[in-house]
Amino acid sequence: MEFDDRFMQAQRTKFDCLLFDLDDTLYPYSSGIATACRINIEDYMVEKLGIDRSIIPELGNLLYKNYGTTMAGLRAIGYDFDYDEYHSFVHGRLPYENIKPDPVLRSLLLNLPYRKIIFTNADQIHAAKALSRLGLEDIFEGIICFETLNPIHKNTVSDDEDDIEFVGLSSTTTTTSSSQIFDIIGHFATANPTSKLPKTPIVCKPSEDAIERALKIANINPQRTLFFEDSVRNIQAGKRVGLQTVLVGTSQRVKGADYALESIHNLREAIPELWEADRKSKVGYSGKVAVETSVTA
Ligand SMILES: [Mg+2]
Numbered sequence: 073m074e075f076d077d078r079f080m081q082a083q084r085t086k087f088d089c090l091l092f093d094l095d096d097t098l099y100p101y102s103s104g105i106a107t108a109c110r111i112n113i114e115d116y117m118v119e120k121l122g123i124d125r126s127i128i129p130e131l132g133n134l135l136y137k138n139y140g141t142t143m144a145g146l147r148a149i150g151y152d153f154d155y156d157e158y159h160s161f162v163h164g165r166l167p168y169e170n171i172k173p174d175p176v177l178r179s180l181l182l183n184l185p186y187r188k189i190i191f192t193n194a195d196q197i198h199a200a201k202a203l204s205r206l207g208l209e210d211i212f213e214g215i216i217c218f219e220t221l222n223p224i225h226k227n228t229v230s231d232d233e234d235d236i237e238f239v240g241l242s243s244t245t246t247t248t249s250s251s252q253i254f255d256i257i258g259h260f261a262t263a264n265p266t267s268k269l270p271k272t273p274i275v276c277k278p279s280e281d282a283i284e285r286a287l288k289i290a291n292i293n294p295q296r297t298l299f300f301e302d303s304v305r306n307i308q309a310g311k312r313v314g315l316q317t318v319l320v321g322t323s324q325r326v327k328g329a330d331y332a333l334e335s336i337h338n339l340r341e342a343i344p345e346l347w348e349a350d351r352k353s354k355v356g357y358s359g360k361v362a363v364e365t366s367v368t369a
Contacts, residue, residue: 085348087186087316089297091290092212093277094192094199096302097320098177098336099206103170112162113142120161121151127257134256138269140276141193148272149254155222159195166198171205180339181211184346190215191286191299193276216286221275278309287313298343300336304328318343 092098096106114132117123123131135145143158181188188211192199195218203209259265275282287294294314301307302321308328311317319329320336333342340347 085186086345087296087298089187089189089290089292090184091189091191091286091292091297091299091315093299093301093303093306093320094190094202095194097300098208099171099174099202100335101302101321105166105168105170105202108166109162112165116158116161117142117146120153120157121146130257134260138256139272139274140278140282141274144272144274144276145256147274148270149256150252150270155195155218159198159218163195163198163201168201168205171202173205173207175207176337178207178211180337181208184339186346187292188212189290189292190217191277191283192217194218214290216290218276220289221282221285222273278303278305280309280313283309283313283315287315298346 099105114128117128117132118125132142135142135149139145139148146153190199190203190212192215196215199215199217200209203212254267254270256269259267259269275285277283286292295316297315298318299307299310299315300318300320301310302319304319304326307317307319307326311328317329317331319326319332321334323332323334325332331342333339
């Protein structure tokens with residue numbers, strides 16, 4: 073049955089799933105959320121981890137660049153902290169009122185007859201709040217978030233995919249045995265560093281492993297999935313694992329991006345083939361038609 077549905081769908085369209093990043097993808101960077109978040113992360117590093125404010129810009133930049141998120145980098149170089157506390161500190165004070173309801177986007181998404189899934193490095197509470205502010209809380213089949221890829225009680229993610237929940241669990245404090253902090257600034261200041269960069273226990277984009285895990289958890293075929301992202305490096309990682317990619321936030325395509333949209337609102341003009349399924353499904357097929365493709369405009 074499932075195979076038949078997939079076969080029918082393959083005849084109709086290029087895609088069967090839309091995978092969306094959340095922040096700066098479903099709402100614009102101009103909301104100021106990203107800037108506020110960066111300031112909160114810097115305050116957390118100073119106030120909670122005791123890091124000297126003078127090195128924060130350089131340190132934050134190195135961590136973000138090398139580990140995907142500042143949080144993943146902080147854990148890698150030896151800081152230990154409660155994930156929930158971190159998330160509530162950096163997200164709890166965000167100006168969520170800047171994220172406005174988006175009925176235009178809601179209507180666009182409702183009329184697209186594909187699976188729709190969120191894939192964000194942020195935590196579940198933030199994702200739920202942002203989606204609710206946008207008025208999109210009921211649009212998506214699932215949310216793959218921080219907790220999904222970094223389940224409770226694990227410092228390192230096990231290879232057993234069966235115990236990873238699709239919609240995440242709450243995280244808890246993890247422990248780091250070493251109290252030594254790796255000097256990443258010193259590492260990069262050295263011409264030929266002898267030390268190796270430590271690994272992070274946190275799984276997040278743009279690691280290909282994180283993306284592949286997300287695809288497996290949500291049972292997504294990358295070849296038939298469009299991945300929407302504002303981050304170029306996430307787009308490029310997505311491309312490497314076989315996703316079809318849409319860079320959001322600029323109309324300038326970059327290497328690794330199959331499409332580029334100034335705004336998610338430009339979906340219809342930029343990717344008209346997304347509406348092919350809808351048009352064709354109205355022509356009608358005898359026999360089985362996948363339930364999700366029977367949704368019409
Ligand atoms: Mg983003």
